[in-house]
Amino acid sequence: MEVKEAQVYLTNSSMNALKQLYFASIQQVDERVRxxxxKEDLAWILSTMELKGLYAELLAASGVEQFRISGKKAQRNDGRHLFKSNGPLKYHFDSSCVYLKSNYLNFTIPPEIEAKGPDEIEKFRVFAEANKHLLQGDQEKFLNSLEAQFLLKNRPQRIEYINSGQSEFSLLTLEAMEQELQSHLSEAKAFQEEHPEVRNLTFAPKRVIDRPWTSDLDRKWHNFYKRELKSMLRQYYRKCYDRSQQESFLISLGFEACKACLKATPMRL
Structure with a gap:
């Protein structure tokens, strides 16, 4: 008799690391993938890279086991992040674990620091770590200290994964989610028809949309219609597959059990 594995949980940050493993394995975004x-082709609103990212999310959420034999490991991409993560990725047994609900916060390393090479990057990280306490009370003060010390032209960009709480959308049934998705897509098509100029920057990267002279229409198109669609689809995939993973599969990819969860469930020790 086959023993069913217990359900385990991942933070959004760990889920993203798992997604990146799948992302790297996707060779092309063809008609089958789309x-x-x-249920409908979203190439009119999302770029190839955005579609590839969503397909990776779908594969990660469904726990497709294509990496069990290959020996590949999931890992955080800390190369361009200010603060390095310590230790392996974790999975949790307890859905109410404080470490599962805690948010992930990091920042990018500015391009002018990257351009100066590893020594300058390390110096930048050391200074940031020494002043990390400023983040608890005043993020602006923390960023100002980095700007003053290194004469930055480009501020570090905030990277955040929210784990606490649930959105109203995530609490809907699958049928209701699909209705909301269709409604959002209909509104997006109507907006695009009313403002056809937004097609010009539909596939532009975030750095282009963040420019001061980008129009409010383009910002709304990207920051609401496109961003909200991607968020809805991610939640839809996780609802479809109950956002669970096999413990043995995660272990094979380099994940470890959360020590706090283990202490709370002594029978697993």
């Missing part, structure tokens, strides 16, 4: 991403 059909799996959603």
């Amino acid at each position: 059909k799996e991403i959603y």
Whole structure:
């Protein structure tokens, strides 16, 4: 008799690391992939890279086991992040674990620091770590200290994964989620028809949309219609597959059990 593995949980940050493993394995976004991403082809609103990212999310959420034999490991991409993560990725047994609910916060390393090489990057990280306490009370003060010390032209960009709480959308049934998705897509199409100029920057990267002279229409198109669609689809995938993973599969990818969860469930020790 086959023993069913217990359900385990991942933070959004760990889920993203798992997603990146799948992302690297996707060779192309063809018609078959686009059909799996959603019931209709979303190439009119999302770029190839955005579609690839969503397909990776779908594969990660469903726990496709294509890496069990290959020996590849999931890991955080800390190369361009200010604060390095310590230790392996964790999975949790307890859905109410404080470490599962805690948010992930990091920042990018500015391009002018990257351009100066590893020594300058390390110096930048050491200074940031020494002043990390400022983040608890005043993020602006923390960023100002980095700007003053290194004469930055580009501020570090905030990277955040929110784990606490649930959105109203995530609490809907699958049928209700699909209705909301269709409603959002209909509104997006109507907006694009009313403002056809937004097609010009539909596939532009975030850095272009963040420019001061980008129009409010383009910002709304990207920051609401496109961003909200991607968020809804991620939650939809996780609802479809109960956002659970096999413990043995995660272990094979380099994950470890959360020590706090283990202490709370002594029978697992």
